[in-house]
Amino acid sequence: MTEMEIVADQGAWRGGFEERVLAGYRAAGCSEPLARALLERALKGVDGWTLATDGTGWAAVELTHENGASTGRIHDLTVPRHRAWAERWCAEQGAERVLVRLTGGGAGAFADYPVRAQNRMRAAAAEPRLPAGLTVRRLREEEYPRWYAREEASYVADIVRAGVLTPQQAQEKSDRDFAEQLPQGYLTPGHAFYAMEADGAVVGTGWVGHGFLPGVTFGFSLEVYEEHRGKGYGRAAMAVGEWAARQGGDEALMFNVFGGNEVAMGLYDSTGFTVLDEFRSIGL
Structure with a gap:
């Protein structure tokens, strides 16, 4: 040979x-x-x-x-x-x-x-409808610091669970990524933050970036709080992402999911989000 x-x-x-x-x-x-x-x-x-x-x-x-x-x-x-x-x-x-x-x-x-991460996408419905009983509003500026702390902790945990980086490396990556994506924090142009409410309580949040790629809104985070999971809000969060994409003038929603999160991957499979890129790795 x-x-x-x-x-x-x-x-x-x-x-x-x-x-x-x-x-x-x-x-x-x-x-x-x-x-x-x-x-x-x-x-x-x-x-x-x-x-x-x-x-x-x-x-x-x-x-x-x-x-x-x-x-x-x-x-x-x-x-x-x-x-x-x-x-x-x-x-x-x-x-x-x-x-x-x-x-x-x-x-x-x-x-x-092993799968470490995936980029997924699907076209947003022409007129996405929010699920009954769920309302969406803009995250208030005074809510941003608490949201940021919770979001960063979740991001670090996702990276560590994917099995690629140590907790310290994951924290350093998180610091860099958030500084790059949100240089002006709550007021960073092109970014929108949402709170999802049901029965008078905030059940989750959303963070999207419009015009990320041609016709695409990137869902940086569509998070349902742990205490409210198992109630169908995961699918509702996907609908909110599509709604947000259309609000920003885009035609599709894209996001990243880390490896090790089989529940989320199953949800995305069932809701028609196609895998654009899959990242796999092994140690040497």
């Missing part, structure tokens, strides 16, 4: 890779502008990727340093047997773990890699 060889010229590979990624996003229901915007995100740093082939297929890999750890990334793998080479390359570069992004889901050669 021919050995894998690293090649400098991406020309013979690049076009096919881009078409495979675009095909995955189109199959997931993305509009052409959205599919191309997602492709642009997937190609970030592509010129620095290491590309190898044995003449029968391609492997594109990269070593990154983030959250205090060295991570090997497998960006493309067209022949399953090349996985061993890609993992060995990552290990030789000093990676502590290997991560793969799968467009449109479908584990393929990486079925034994």
Whole structure:
């Protein structure tokens, strides 16, 4: 069997890779502008990727340093047997773990890699209706500090549960992410915060960013408080997200879910939210 060889010229590979990624996003229901915007995100740093082939297929890999750890990334793998080479390359570069992004889901050669996170999306109903008995209002500015503290604690717990980072690394990531997304806090342009109420009590909150991608509102958080779960509010929160997307002039709702949250994934499956990207990883 021919050995894998690293090649400098991406020309013979690049076009096919881009078409495979675009095909995955189109199959997931993305509009052409959205599919191309997602492709642009997937190609970030592509010129620095290491590309190898044995003449029968391609492997594109990269070593990154983030959250205090060295991570090997497998960006493309067209022949399953090349996985061993890609993992060995990552290990030789000093990676502590290997991560793969799968467009449109479908584990393929990486079925034994645990799911760490998913990006999901679906088109919002033309006229979303809020469930009976549930009202939605803007979160008040004086409520924001308490909401922020609760939201950050939940985010850190989600990251740790996904099995990727230590609690300290998760806290550091949370601090960076919140500072990046909400540089002006409650008054950050393009962001909206909601409180969901039923029977006079706040049962959950929502945080969305409008125009995140072409025609897409990103649901940073659609949270039902633990003491109010099991009452159907999870589905109601999805409806609130769609309603918020339309309020912001967008056509679709997108969000991220961390691995290890099977209840949430089951809810999203049943409510028709398609997997756009799935991230899986293993430690080395």
